[in-house]
Amino acid sequence: MGEVNKCMKYSMFIFNFLFWVCGCIILGVSIWIRVSSAQQGIDSSMFAGVNLLIAVGAIIMILGFLGCCGAVKESRCMLMLFFIALLLILILQVTGGILGAVYRSQVETAFNLTLSTSVNALQSTTGEYKEYQEEFQKFEKQFQCCGLTNGYKDWGENFNKLSSNMCQCELEKPSSDLCIRYDNRYIYKKPCGEVIMQQIKDSLIIIMGIAFGLAVVEILGLVFSMSLYCQIRRK
Incomplete structure (x- = not known):
């Protein structure tokens, strides 16, 4: 033993x-x-x-x-x-x-499909996705990005309709790597999908x-x- x-x-x-x-x-x-x-x-x-x-x-x-x-x-x-x-x-x-x-x-295919669905939600003008749109604007501001795949174009008619400061580049000296000039103001260049x-x-x-x-x-x-x-x- x-x-x-x-x-x-x-x-x-x-x-x-x-x-x-x-x-x-x-x-x-x-x-x-x-x-x-x-x-x-x-x-x-x-x-x-x-x-x-x-x-x-x-x-x-x-x-x-x-x-x-x-x-x-x-x-x-x-x-x-x-x-x-x-x-x-x-x-x-x-x-x-x-x-x-x-x-x-x-x-990756499922992720791209999710982005396409989300773009439709950003462009919606019915108010059904209002809460999602508001939360996404906070996300854009936090991570210095705009839209999901094609920048400001993903917002469609809502780009200026929902907020005049949407995707606003808040840097004192906006760089070309981070911001682009559009409609007499600087907005973030990088899509949030990235x-x-x-x-x-x-x-x-x-x-x-x-x-x-x-x-x-x-x-x-x-x-x-x-x-x-x-x-x-x-x-």
């Missing part, structure tokens, strides 16, 4: 505590990305990866707690459940990464970084849990 390695036992506990913390961070960052994207009026169907990370973050928190209890109580059942669940998550991550690479072009796309790419980089770091942690978790499981079994 062998003794359970105390170093391995407490290393497993510390690892799972850090694993639980990682789950909290993933959940928090994913919710922040999801909420900020929703406030920009982006179609929710384009953020399936973010929704998946929210679920993964919550599951990791539960697994971290399960692993801590399994290590402290030296429970083979808990450790095996931890190992199986962690392995399934790793497989799902790899599958999600492959699917994301395969369907990347379809995501800004939104850049934010999506930045969010994807964050997601990829989290997923890669998480995969390394998960592999270590599989090794730790199986090693401790084998030691408890020999005991």
Whole structure:
């Protein structure tokens, strides 16, 4: 009958505590990305990866707690459940990464379709999209952009009708890189579609970084849990 390695036992506990913390961070960052994207009026169907990370973050928190209890109580059942669940998550991550690479072009097509729908909302004069138009003007001012794909043209008749300061370039010395002159005033040159796309790419980089770091942690978790499981079994 062998003794359970105390170093391995407490290393497993510390690892799972850090694993639980990682789950909290993933959940928090994913919710922040999801909420900020929703406030920009982006179609929710384009953020399936973010929704998946929210679920993964919550599951990791539960697994971290399960692993801590399994290590402290030296429970083979808990450790095996931890190992199986962690392995399934790793497989799902790899599958999600492959699917994301395969369907990347379809995501870009869906984004362009969303922009076309949003342009129609900007040009609407019925008042149905009044709230959306007001929120989008705030977005333009905040990120120094105008329209979605074709600048001020995306607003159509609403460009001067809704506000005389729409897309107004508020710099003291407007540069040609940021502003253009139109109708005796300077307006922002960059379409907001480019800004939104850049934010999506930045969010994807964050997601990829989290997923890669998480995969390394998960592999270590599989090794730790199986090693401790084998030691408890020999005991």
